[in-house]
Amino acid sequence: MKIIFGASHMPCLMNQNLRFSKIFLDRLIADGFIWFDTAESYCHGNSEKILGSMRCDDLIITTKVGGNYQIITNNNSLLRGHRYKSAISKYEIRVLQKFYQVQHGLIPQFNPFLFPKMLKKRLEKSLKRLNRDYVDNYLLHGVPEHLDLDYFVEEMISFRNAGYVKKIGIAFNGDCSLDLNWADMIQVPFDKANKFKHFSSEISAYGVFMNPENQNINNLRLAIKNTSAKSLVVRSTNILHLQEIANLLDS
DSSP, rough: EEEEETTTTGOOOTTTTTTHHHHHHHHHHHTOEEEEEOOOOOGGGGHHHHHHHHOOOOOOEEEEEOOOOOOOTTGGGGGGTOOOOGGGHHHHHHHHHHHHHHHOOOOOOOOOOOOGGGGGHHHHHHHHHHSSSSSEEEEEEEEOOSSOOHHHHHHHHHHHHHEEEEEEEOOOOSSSSOTTTOSSSSEEGGGGGGGGTTTTSSSEEEEESOSEEEEEEHHHHHHHHOOOOSSSEEOSSSHHHHHHHHHHOOO
16 A cells, blocks of 8 residues: 555645655655645645646655545635625625736636536646646536536547546545546545445545554554555655555555
8 A cells, every 4th residue: 555645735734835845745755755645726726736736756755636626615714804794796706816826826616517518628727837747636516506427528638648648537425326437546535435346446545644643553453454546645744654664555
């Protein structure tokens, strides 16, 4: 079983300090970490961008298309205290989002609606940010609810056939029943990994192993022993914690 570094909040976890993020990633790579997990929506594309800036051809990268890109809602702290917040329109929220992005130097917000015809351009943009001609794993980020999944699958398969991606699949919460025989990789919560073992030999699990505090190593060892997952996505900026989990996987 391998450990994948979850870059979902890079460089957000580093308070947008790109220099510190690069130093951190350099240390990870020097310690032998080569598997990385990101997505177009993570940190408004900055997660892909920071990985693309790393001068290492040996990195094995999973990225995703789709997801939830909303950063500001009526419940967000940015709108707290606004005397008319209950009456704020969707247009006004979008304006505030753009202002927030410019203020913080973020990539403009992605279109939260995903349709099959958008996939090619979204993949091209991800590859540009990653500074790559292809990506190892390309996953649908969640389950599109407004269209039949088959249309998305056809596009994903065409990317694989054209050599833009090596493996295709889906990352979702595992709560709905889907025909996933087309998927080379399935990424689901750790406690649901066994549910999907008959669909794919490449099950990647997320949602645990994130924080070094209050973790029971014996429980982790038992959980790892009984899972069908072939890899674990671990989001942590504590290198000692990542090394501890890596050692646990090797034991």
